[in-house]
Amino acid sequence: MTTQTITRVRKSMNWRLIGAWALVAVALAVTILPFLWMLRTALSSNHSLASNSTNLLPADFSWGAFKRVFGMQSAEEAIAEGGSGANIDFWLYLRNSILFSTVTTAGQVFFSALAAYAFARLRWPGRDKVFALFLATMMIPPIFTALPNFLLIKNLGLLNTFAGLTLPFVFMSAFGIFFLRQFFMSMSREVEEAAMLDGAKHLRIFFQIVLPNAAAPMATLALLTFIGQWNEYFWPLLVGQEENVRVLTVGLSVFKSQSPQGAPDWSGLMAATIVAAVPVLILFIAFGKKVVNSIGFSGIK
Incomplete structure (x- = not known):
């Protein structure tokens, strides 16, 4: 050359x-x-x-x-100063958001782990077809399920309650099952087979062997789920209209109301948005690298 x-x-x-x-x-x-x-x-x-x-x-x-x-x-x-003068209980909204996000995150991660273990480790008729059906639900826009869920919560008498807020989200998610299944499939079966020879059942193997080894991907899923639940707006707006169950994202609408001067409180709205985003930003800055590494290790491209 x-x-x-x-x-x-x-x-x-x-x-x-x-x-x-x-x-x-x-x-x-x-x-x-x-x-x-x-x-x-x-x-x-x-x-x-x-x-x-x-x-x-x-x-x-x-x-x-x-x-x-x-x-x-x-x-x-x-x-x-151009605000609407409406009453704002920020700390109540913050508490409700933390409670809503934490409960739904804990439920989704736990039940998704159980389902993912069943799809990855257990052999039963129609397993792959049921898993494909779960994945297909990821293509359904959430707005399509909002009305049936709302009617169900209304008929159960759970409007404006924390139970009504959390029930549609507290169980497994298709993404969570897929995410954890990828990790469970990559785990060695030798330890599980040895435990079975000692008489351990699947439930004991799941709690004493699988879960401790899956701490990293489960923490990653918990972080991703928490961020999604923290930013959830439409369902809490639909179900939690009363002050005692209003979450922070819905509370931002207070700043969009017209002020006596005839314009929304744009400064207040932006300040509230920044404050609401701070916890998520802190979590992502602290654990962002672990999230990326865990997603790559789980085989999601």
């Missing part, structure tokens, strides 16, 4: 590297700019947003929106 050829190859590689970094920079900008705009709006005064719509810095810097989120402003102060 001549010197000129080597030089051309190096120049080509440099341009490719520059192009790759340029694409990464564009992707980062597209991802980060909406969050920066949310923060800018949250730190602005509602009265100055319209007149400074193109400015990237906060318009008339103010912490008032965050004070309204945490209920630290009176109704008169909130109205004076």
Whole structure:
């Protein structure tokens, strides 16, 4: 290979590297700019947003929106700063969101693990067909099942209760079964076979052998499920209309109500959205690498 050829190859590689970094920079900008705009709006005064719509810095810097989120402003102060003056019980909404997300996550992970073990380790007639049916349910939009679930919860008298909020989500999910089944299929059968020779039944093997070895993928599934449940909006809005069961995502609608000045509380809405996203961001930053590694190990591409 001549010197000129080597030089051309190096120049080509440099341009490719520059192009790759340029694409990464564009992707980062597209991802980060909406969050920066949310923060800018949250730190602005509602009265100055319209007149400074193109400015990237906060318009008339103010912490008032965050004070309204945490209920630290009176109704008169909130109205004076462009809020609706509606009562906001942030800590109640936060408690409800934590309870709803935690209960549904624990139920989904546990029951998905049981089902995944049955599909991966037990042999029974029609196993593969039933598993294919479970996977097919992933193609059904959740909006199609919302009405039947709502009617069922209504007929059971569970509207505006935590039981009504959690029941449709507390059992196994198709994604959870698929995710854990991939891991269970990759586990060695030698330890299980040795336990069977000692007289252990499937239930004992599941709790004493399989679950301890599946701690990492189950933690990953729990994190992914928790994030999804934390962001759930439509079902809690449909079932939990009363204040005592209202979750944080539904509580954000308070800031969309018209203020006496005739416009929504955009600053308060963005501040509340940021506060609601903080727990999920912390979890993802802390465990994001483990999630990626576990998904790759489980064979999901």
